[in-house]
Amino acid sequence: MLQTDTKSRIMDAAEQLFARDGFHTTSLRGLTELANVNLAAVNYHFGSKEGLLQAVISRRLLPLNELRRQKLKTVLNQAATVGSPPPAADLLRAFIEPTLDFRNSAPGAKDFIALIGRSLSEPDETVRNYFIQQILPVFKLLFDSLQKALPDLPADILMARLQFTMGAMGHTMCSSARPKQLIPGFPAPLSDTGLVADLIRFVSAGLEAPC
């Protein structure tokens, strides 16, 4: 098996541990031990623990958001050629589905998705803002597109409902990364693909609800 370089090994371990235990709870000692690198290597390569976090986020979030942007553009272009407003469900799918596809693109991507999900409710402003800042451009594109799709929905209502959507999405990503546990008295959880498919149906219906 090919041994990746030190920098990548640190990022892989960080992705895994930040997602599982949270940023603050993860110690650099445990992290470097898992990565099989020296403790001092983190500060050498990333400057600080927070610098490592930013590197871990950017590595996957930048391409993920680019994929979302492309899919949104495709939906918008299709609608433009037909001359009708883009369907809201298609726009939501373009934003949500890449998240799942992305999970299978790399071994550690699944952990990363959980890390995104958690970041929405991250207490630390630094961490949360770093995430939001990276998502904002493509989120703005989604928002503007949905305004065209649902012209009768007031902008502040749409904004609130997109917040609900992000909450549902984040929580789903977060909990689907945990080992599935059957709760007595409740049905077994859906598969990951089934979960995402129904999430899109759920938020589409929610967005189009009368107000």
Place this chain on the structure above:
Amino acid sequence: MLQTDTKSRIMDAAEQLFARDGFHTTSLRGLTELANVNLAAVNYHFGSKEGLLQAVISRRLLPLNELRRQKLKTVLNQAATVGSPPPAADLLRAFIEPTLDFRNSAPGAKDFIALIGRSLSEPDETVRNYFIQQILPVFKLLFDSLQKALPDLPADILMARLQFTMGAMGHTMCSSARPKQLIPGFPAPLSDTGLVADLIRFVSAGLEAPC
């Protein structure tokens, strides 16, 4: 001004800091300083930092869940006398609305609501499980009631959609506790009451979406 007792002052400060900074990030030193009590008082009254967390949670979550249970029962009884299944929107309202009413019931309750919201994505299993364990009975009542309200919806789909609902709710509670900040290019956020009212519309429509 009447000075409350040591135990309450500790719990009030903990509620505030756990909600704002998270459980692990909050130090007993900062906490006892804010509460204006001695550092050792926490261990005297609550045994440990985690014991304090459990006390903080139980103090408000037990009465909140009791209120939810009562409201759900009222909806169920009304439906029973009429002889028709309970409306799903009413059931969701009975579960969600008390959360908002509760916020204004005590000075620190607003912080607590944020604490609940965050707990859903809490990495620490101990913390998360303590929350879930306390919510589970009334959540089961909601689940069973909604099965009557929506008999054609498969149980596993309903379960998934309730997860989306909890995610949307948690995220909303969490972010509405933060100081509202206007993001450039986006509309101003709704008021708290408007937000909850639309959340109920959103999740009601989502739950009843075709599958």
Place this chain on the structure above:
DNA sequence: GTCTATAGATTGATAGAC
């Protein structure tokens, strides 16, 4: 019940040899 003082462990970060 409340206090001071401190134990005991763990943390992020760094200096300096190689």
Place this chain on the structure above:
DNA sequence: GTCTATCAATCTATAGAC
């Protein structure tokens, strides 16, 4: 670039006087 060794600061928890 990688290592060892260590600093300086933090943390929770506790012992013991009052």
